[in-house]
Structure formats: structure tokens, C-alpha cells
Amino acid sequence: MLKIGVQTKNAVDDSNPEKGFELLKSAGFSCADFSLNAYLSNISLYRHEVNTFFDKSETELEAFFAPHKKAAAAAGIQINQMHMPYPNYVPSADEELNSYLKKTVAVKSMKICHFFECRYIVVHGFKLARNLGSEEAEWERTQEFLEFLAPMAREMGITVCVENIYNSIGGHIVEGPCCDARKAARRIDMINEKYGAEVLGFCFDTGHANLVGIDFERFITCLGSRIKVLHIHDNDGMGDLHQIPFTFTKSRENTVSTDWKGFINGLKAIKYNNVLSFETAPVLTAFPQEMKSAALEMIAKIGKYFAEVITS
Numbered sequence: 157m158l159k160i161g162v163q164t165k166n167a168v169d170d171s172n173p174e175k176g177f178e179l180l181k182s183a184g185f186s187c188a189d190f191s192l193n194a195y196l197s198n199i200s201l202y203r204h205e206v207n208t209f210f211d212k213s214e215t216e217l218e219a220f221f222a223p224h225k226k227a228a229a230a231a232g233i234q235i236n237q238m239h240m241p242y243p244n245y246v247p248s249a250d251e252e253l254n255s256y257l258k259k260t261v262a263v264k265s266m267k268i269c270h271f272f273e274c275r276y277i278v279v280h281g282f283k284l285a286r287n288l289g290s291e292e293a294e295w296e297r298t299q300e301f302l303e304f305l306a307p308m309a310r311e312m313g314i315t316v317c318v319e320n321i322y323n324s325i326g327g328h329i330v331e332g333p334c335c336d337a338r339k340a341a342r343r344i345d346m347i348n349e350k351y352g353a354e355v356l357g358f359c360f361d362t363g364h365a366n367l368v369g370i371d372f373e374r375f376i377t378c379l380g381s382r383i384k385v386l387h388i389h390d391n392d393g394m395g396d397l398h399q400i401p402f403t404f405t406k407s408r409e410n411t412v413s414t415d416w417k418g419f420i421n422g423l424k425a426i427k428y429n430n431v432l433s434f435e436t437a438p439v440l441t442a443f444p445q446e447m448k449s450a451a452l453e454m455i456a457k458i459g460k461y462f463a464e465v466i467t468s
Contacts, residue, residue: 182449
């Protein structure tokens with residue numbers, strides 16, 4: 157049976173991580189996606205605002221996260237993946253901020269990932285196609301960043317995973333970085349061959365794929381075993397809502413908004429054997445706090461359903 161995971165954001169609190177990880181375990185999860193991006197938000201970064209969290213020394217960061225690591229182990233929760241703060245490059249910001257994101261935030265994120273003994277960390281490609289004039293030029297800048305991380309990844313035994321993301325232009329949702337499966341597969345293979353290790357992988361994000369009309373089954377089968385982690389969540393096809401799968405429909409006849417059949421068929425075809433991880437943190441603040449446990453249990457049950465049909 158495939159393992160089931162969920163974000164720690166809105167479930168695990170810094171003041172009492174034991175309670176949060178026990179909550180995840182009792183709901184039916186065995187894995188967690190540690191929300192490292194919660195410590196430096198994308199909203200702040202797009203405003204050119206940076207807090208001092210990542211100014212802590214490596215020793216201070218390990219001391220800060222030691223209770224989380226201990227609590228996860230005590231609850232029997234494996235931290236199998238985490239999300240690096242994003243964006244890793246802010247086009248409108250100055251060189252000082254972007255250098256800080258690369259040389260401080262990204263480097264310390266890798267060290268935190270290693271401290272947690274976590275195999276996978278997800279990063280966002282740079283949204284620069286319109287600034288630079290082409291997707292190829294955009295990828296060159298992303299590749300430079302990934303190759304900056306690659307030696308650390310190889311040394312630490314970490315696989316950095318790029319994900320399919322969208323962009324918003326003039327009020328319209330359009331494809332962002334890594335939405336071409338063939339290009340992504342070729343680029344992943346090229347970098348891994350160059351470094352002689354699996355330093356780069358892929359994170360398939362169902363919500364982002366739904367927003368830009370990606371064919372789930374075709375995309376997943378094209379990337380195959382390069383897909384190491386998942387971000388499973390749902391939306392209405394218009395906004396990145398990060399809600400529970402099967403929540404949205406296209407009609408009153410209940411035709412689902414998201415291609416869950418293609419998702420299942422794709423993972424079944426590639427014999428996916430990693431964690432089914434849900435990126436549904438907003439759900440836990442949408443429901444009343446008294447229903448947090450029930451909401452998590454529902455998400456875990458959907459994960460178990462996916463696991464059963466994918467492995468059947």
C-alpha cells in the first residue's frame with residue numbers, strides 16, 4: 157500500500173509539535189510534507205519584505221527544528237518531503253534580495269532538509285519567460301540555480317524536485333515553468349547525468365495542472381519515474397485554491413473539475429511507489445477548528461482510496 161502524507165502547515169504548531177504530529181498520525185497519515193515555506197512567505201517576498209528567520213546560524217536552526225524532528229519520530233511520521241521558500245528569484249527585486257534568497261535561504265533550506273533526513277525538497281522554477289523573451293531563456297536561469305544546488309544535493313543525498321507551476325498575466329492563468337513534460341524529462345536527465353546522481357526530480361502538482369489544462373495521464377506517463385513527489389489538491393479551474401479532491405464539479409450532474417481518472421491511470425501506468433502527499437493546508441483554516449481532525453481524516457481516506465485503485 158502506498159503511504160499517505162499531508163502538509164504540516166496549519167496542522168503542526170511550533171509551540172507544540174508533538175500535538176500536531178500526533179494529530180496527523182491519528183487522522184491516518186504516515187508521512188508529512190514539512191512546510192518550510194511557511195517561515196518565509198511568498199506574499200512577503202513579492203513585496204520585497206524579508207524576515208530574519210533564515211539569518212539564524214545552522215546550529216540555531218537545528219535547535220529550532222529539533223523538537224519537530226523528535227515529535228515526528230515519536231508519532232511515527234516520516235518527513236518525506238518539504239517545500240523550499242519561494243519564489244527563489246523575484247524579478248522586481250534588487251540583487252541584494254535575490255542573492256540572499258539564493259546564497260542564504262536556499263542553502264540553509266538544503267541543510268534543514270538534510271537535518272530532517274528528508275530525501276526530497278521542492279523548488280519553483282523562475283517565472284521569467286516574459287521578462288527574458290522566451291521559455292528557453294527562463295529555463296537557463298532556473299538551471300543555473302539548480303546547478304548551484306546540485307553539488308549540495310549530491311553530497312547530502314537529496315533530490316531537488318521542480319514542479320509544474322502557473323503564471324498569472326493580466327488576470328489570466330497561463331502555463332508557467334515546467335509545464336512541458338518532454339522538456340522537463342530531458343532536462344532532468346541531462347542534469348542527473350552531469351552530476352552522476354539523482355540530484356533532480358519532479359513534483360507533479362494536480363491543482364496547477366488543472367488550472368492550465370494539462371492532460372494528467374499523458375504528462376505523468378511522459379515523466380515516469382522522474383516523478384518523486386506529489387502535491388495533491390483540487391480547485392475550480394480558475395483559482396489555486398488547494399482544496400480537497402473531488403470538491404469541485406463542472407456541472408450539477410457532478411462531472412469533476414479535475415481529471416482524477418487521468419491522475420490515477422497515470423500513476424498506475426508508471427507504477428508510482430512513493431508517497432501520495434496532499435497540499436491542502438488551506439482546508440484546515442476553511443473548516444471550523446473543531447472540525448480539523450475530521451477534515452484531516454477525510455483527506456487521509458481519499459489518500460487511501462487513491463492508493464487502493466492505483467495499486468489494484
